[in-house]
Amino acid sequence: MMRYSYFPGCSMDSTAVTYKASFEYIARRIGLIMEEIPDWNCCGSTAAHTKNEKMALALPARNIALSEEHNPGLPIVTPCAACYSRLAYSTYAARNSEETRKEIEDIIEMNFKAEPDILNFLDLFGDEEVLAACKERLVRSLKGLKVACYYGCLMSRPRHITGEEDPENPMKMDKIIEMTGAEAVEWDFKTECCGASHQVDAPKAARPLIEKIFRNARANGADAIVTACPLCNMNLDMREEEINKQLSHKYNIPVFQFTELIAIAMGADASECGIHQHFFPAFDLINQVIVKNAKEKAAMEKQEAKKDPLADGPVVIGRAGR
Amino acid sequence: MDKILNRAEGKLLADKIAKEADVKLHECYQCGKCSAGCPMANSFDLMPRQIVHYMHLGDMDEVLRSKTIWLCASCHTCVERCPHDIDIPTLIEKSRMEAQKRGICAVRDVRLFNDIFTETIRYTGKSQEVILEGAYNVTSGHLMQDMVNVPLMLKKGIVRPEFNTVQDKQSIKKIMNKAEEGGAAL
Numbered sequence: 001m002m003r004y005s006y007f008p009g010c011s012m013d014s015t016a017v018t019y020k021a022s023f024e025y026i027a028r029r030i031g032l033i034m035e036e037i038p039d040w041n042c043c044g045s046t047a048a049h050t051k052n053e054k055m056a057l058a059l060p061a062r063n064i065a066l067s068e069e070h071n072p073g074l075p076i077v078t079p080c081a082a083c084y085s086r087l088a089y090s091t092y093a094a095r096n097s098e099e100t101r102k103e104i105e106d107i108i109e110m111n112f113k114a115e116p117d118i119l120n121f122l123d124l125f126g127d128e129e130v131l132a133a134c135k136e137r138l139v140r141s142l143k144g145l146k147v148a149c150y151y152g153c154l155m156s157r158p159r160h161i162t163g164e165e166d167p168e169n170p171m172k173m174d175k176i177i178e179m180t181g182a183e184a185v186e187w188d189f190k191t192e193c194c195g196a197s198h199q200v201d202a203p204k205a206a207r208p209l210i211e212k213i214f215r216n217a218r219a220n221g222a223d224a225i226v227t228a229c230p231l232c233n234m235n236l237d238m239r240e241e242e243i244n245k246q247l248s249h250k251y252n253i254p255v256f257q258f259t260e261l262i263a264i265a266m267g268a269d270a271s272e273c274g275i276h277q278h279f280f281p282a283f284d285l286i287n288q289v290i291v292k293n294a295k296e297k298a299a300m301e302k303q304e305a306k307k308d309p310l311a312d313g314p315v316v317i318g319r320a321g322r
Numbered sequence: 323m324d325k326i327l328n329r330a331e332g333k334l335l336a337d338k339i340a341k342e343a344d345v346k347l348h349e350c351y352q353c354g355k356c357s358a359g360c361p362m363a364n365s366f367d368l369m370p371r372q373i374v375h376y377m378h379l380g381d382m383d384e385v386l387r388s389k390t391i392w393l394c395a396s397c398h399t400c401v402e403r404c405p406h407d408i409d410i411p412t413l414i415e416k417s418r419m420e421a422q423k424r425g426i427c428a429v430r431d432v433r434l435f436n437d438i439f440t441e442t443i444r445y446t447g448k449s450q451e452v453i454l455e456g457a458y459n460v461t462s463g464h465l466m467q468d469m470v471n472v473p474l475m476l477k478k479g480i481v482r483p484e485f486n487t488v489q490d491k492q493s494i495k496k497i498m499n500k501a502e503e504g505g506a507a508l
Contacts, residue, residue: 048440050418062497
């Protein structure tokens with residue numbers, strides 16, 4: 001049974017429109033049941049832990065406590081790397097110190113056992129049952145598309161919070177993305193920092209971080225970057241044009257959420273997965289790939305039909321790209 | 323500039339922070355892997371390895387006054403690569419909190435952004451990206467920053483003018499106030 005407790009996080013209701021649309025499309029297709037935690041609050045994100053440690057542990061703990069109460073026995077899934085990290089920190093702190101757990105309970109005035117496991121979207125889609133259900137629904141291939149899977153910091157580090165075996169070269173997203181037919185290139189900036197909130201409060205210091213990520217993706221032959229976090233995605237997608245304006249050479253690397261690519265491979269059109277809502281234009285690249293693959297498929301089927309001496313009916317044309 | 327902490331006071335504070343962060347400062351042998359891999363190092367006035375070194379010497383005054391403690395992005399690359407697993411991000415985070423307590427801040431905008439972010443959570447329970455950016459621009463004086471993206475965001479429905487808030491706002495306010503009353507360290 002694919003049922004989870006769901007913590008969408010603040011970005012899912014505002015800037016992460018394409019992430020939300022594409023995820024909901026997939027969830028409908030494969031019958032994923034996401035029980036949203038009632039009246040959840042902000043996890044504290046990048047700000048709370050810079051100001052007060054107890055606050056940073058207590059804010060996510062309220063959500064976990066609500067999940068324990070309303071969605072008992074279900075692991076908590078969250079689409080955002082920052083939410084994931086903050087929820088996982090609270091869980092780790094409470095599981096490793098009874099004193100801390102009680103102190104958090106005192107602050108939030110709720111029962112808090114820190115029982116549910118905290119999963120990010122890569123954990124969710126890496127699950128065998130979910131992955132198999134996705135594969136069953138695929139109707140077209142993104143063969144020929146080369147992508148650089150960008151994980152960022154918080155889904156990989158720190159190791160004791162994320163449980164990631166290889167924080168320098170994680171492979172979860174690479175494996176998920178390969179089912180769409182796209183090729184995940186090897187590259188070196190999978191877990192380099194995108195600058196997070198410093199893109200707002202210290203832009204001069206932080207912009208070069210984004211530029212380096214694009215540079216390394218291009219150097220390794222990627223046509224696009226794929227993310228699994230609303231904040232990483234916005235930092236890259238929203239600022240590519242601005243970075244291009246200051247350079248003599250231009251990057252032409254759209255930035256997708258990995259769920260968009262899965263939705264497209266399941267047959268979603270642009271409005272269903274949001275690829276027309278990117279800052280940096282993303283539609284044309286995907287369209288080229290789909291049209292090319294559809295033409296190849298049609299040509300191949302035509303050839304097959306010719307070879308087959310028993311086939312005397314009309315030639316079957318394969319599903320064309322939308 | 324007058325020192326806020328002399329060497330002896332600095333040593334006491336550094337040792338307290340190191341203990342809380344479960345770090346043995348003398349274990350650092352200054353290999354520099356932390357500083358080589360740090361994505362923000364270009365903008366730092368103290369390299370990550372210098373933070374550890376200065377703390378070891380008890381020169382906390384330098385650490386508290388540095389830009390580094392404000393510009394660290396908490397990406398954890400340094401501790402991941404450290405041969406002695408020295409938790410530099412936690413040393414920095416605790417130093418930043420000590421600096422805030424003493425009213426020291428070498429990068430005003432970072433503190434401002436975090437303050438506004440925290441306050442929007444206190445009063446609405448959720449992060450408000452639109453208010454956050456707007457309030458930050460007004461108070462920081464960077465009025466037009468990122469504003470070029472706003473028309474496109476509205477057009478594509480990426481942001482909407484209304485806010486998302488939690489229903490039980492009082493409980494969020496209470497949690498945050500209670501956490502702050504208890505002091506910063508856990």
